[in-house]
Amino acid sequence: MYLIVTEKETAAKRIAAILAENKVKKVRYPKLGIETYEFSYKKHERTVVMGLSGHVVGIDFPKEYNNWQKNEARDLIDANIIVTTTNKKIVTALKVLGKDADLVTIATDYDREGELIGVEALSLIQSVNPNVKYNRALYSAITPKDITHAFENLTTVNFNLADAGHSREVIDLVWGASLTRYISLCAGRLGKLFLSVGRVQSPTLALIVEREKEREAFVPVDYWEIEATLETQKKESFVSEYHMNRIFEKEVADRIFKNVIVGGKAKVASVEAKERKEHPPIPFNTTEFYVAASAVGISVNNAKRMYQTLYEAGYLSYPRTDSTIYPESLELRSLIEMFLGTEFDSYAKELLKQKTLTPTQGKKEDPAHPPIHPVAPAKRSDIKEDEWKVYELVVRRFFATFAGEAEWDTLRIEIDINEGENKEDFKVNGSRLKNEGWRWYYPYNKPEDRLLPPMAEGDVLSVTHKELFEKETQPPSRYGQGRLIRMMDDMGIGTKATRADIINKLVSRYYVHGNPLQPTKMAYAVVDTLERYTPTIVKPDMTRQLEEDMDKISDGKIKESDVLAESREMLDNIFKDLEKNHEEIAKSLQSGLLEDKIVGRCQLCDSDLIIRKSKKGSRFIGCSGYPECSYSLPLPRTGQVVVTDKMCDEHKIAKIKIITEGKRPWEFGCPVCNLNDWERQKEEAEKNGQTIISYSEAAKKAKERAKKEEKKEKDKERKAKAAEISETADVAVAAKATKSVRTAKTVKTAKTAAKSSLSKTAQKTTAKAEKSSSSSKSKPASESSVRELSDIKGLGDVSLQKLNEAKVKTVNDLKVADTEKLAKKTGISAKNIEKWKESVS
């Protein structure tokens, strides 16, 4: 039998379809719990393709190292490393099928991890079939062209490359686990609250902490802006601004403002007309996709999840790729043609008018996967509304990469207000999109036209209004998730498949919270400690060095064992230093821990208010002046308490956020406001003779209120963001125009600008949203038709089996199951379980 092993199930299925000369038989192995694809290929009458699920084995320390307190963290450096099975089902299947194989082709992804995954599979097969022959297939896209070429040019397995991958595994485990334990033990944070350290997560955390420090060190500077509304002879008005946007001296600003006289005259000093061209965007890779999704208001996590669903449904290409260059084997024209007759018909038709398609391209090539692109046309009704947004984004981006430049006419008009000594230089910029080009296909974040009345040099204008704005410079903004992922990509830390997970990890370790991301004081303390004693692991250099070593290993210039020995020696030296300074490190980590607990100052005695634990284990906010002062405030019973940087204006105390894994964060808000609310409710209840509401019930009500408020705030943010985007675009409609609302028809005020820069797409999607929500209302039957677990949307076969194994076999089992326990047992995310529960409740 001829066995072909791929990295994932979908690749197995598609490769089988391409290679098979006759029909492909899908073969189920109920005992093994897997499926394979069988057919005849060349001289191999029985050819079997089976898919793995990425790595099916991993590495770890032996069991005896499991106890954190019993072992010195340092012992992990030279501890034995064992191979563990991470996917039992597939490992068993590999052995069963491998036994019958006389030839094996490793057809995993064409990259380092792919080679390692392939060698892992091969070793498992060899353990039951030592003399089996094997070779390797290399392909960059699963197209007939690429696959047939790969199987007609089979090559050898690159063991050096796999060794390189293996060295990464070992170094990551040894450094990560030992430092994680050391830091956690030092800080006294054990169990669920341990503090983690790693080659990728720590430099990422350092980026966030550094930015926060910059914000704290930022000293705002006052500046002024001046606007003058001007009117042409034809009574068309527009808003102009002082030629230097920011004026940093008050006296200068006052002088200019004084010189601008309402009712006075101005003159057009110069009119400069230009043309500006915007290149179409490059194809999406994973990073660029996340960035674009974030920019249209889809969070990285949601983008990732929805893309995965669309990929599994066969609508979109493989989600994890670095490539921004379409490979030659991709049949671009037919990918566009498939949209003829769909709702993208007119776009496809327009593109197909081109005799040759010349797509844009970025700089990165990924030998394993092509850039993100649509692979099948979807109908709106086929997929969920949110998923459609993602699908549409991908399709539109794909189209845009074949489209022409967008062309803008721009105008820069300089204006003299007054003449002679009192002359002041003002200016106004105008812009008009002359030729939409790619922006027709990809209308996201499109800057609005800013139209100006016709003017020529020497024209006389009159001043109808003036305004002086006092402002201050703003600290650098915190990183949003999309931006952070792009930075990680630029710095070469993490991979396309892991960057989003790394950020989630920082969140679940309580190092960061919110979006944009804000670090806790604990994060400061950890980063500071690591920077001081083990700077290697907080910098991207460690990854760079590792990459270099791995290249040498795969080139055969150096042995894996030598790299590992050197790495272990380095780590051992670091531990010498750490242990020497043990007490100081413990102190600084613990003070970080304490700082996270300070909420504000006590209203009674001005000491610090601190989050504390009662003897019974419940939390509360107490005064550090206790026992002299016994001021206290209650807190919710469960969830991690996070002190935010938002202050309650009334009580000068930090607002609190409660984070529970797998749930949305709860904006608890001001603890004093919450307590007051409760007392008010209690009083009222007493007056009416009702049962007295408990504090936790009151807190629940507060939670609902907070949710509403949060939503309001988010809407506000979104609007602000839209305005910001149009402001930052080169020839944008400045949102500033808002302040001078009294303008005439030719001037778009910021209000309309903001509204319209949410743009037609946004309006369209709201319209769609309304439409589809009414249509879903009309068939509530589909909701109640969830009788079995398999009816639940988003619950696939794999999860189903995991649930079955955990004895959750019916919808009711799911309803009554404890989310967190079930998550632990099955390995399914609590979030998903919660989602399914909601869908059946």
Place this chain on the structure above:
DNA sequence: GCAAGGTC
């Protein structure tokens, strides 16, 4: 209860 890397 440790890492990062695959995949679902």
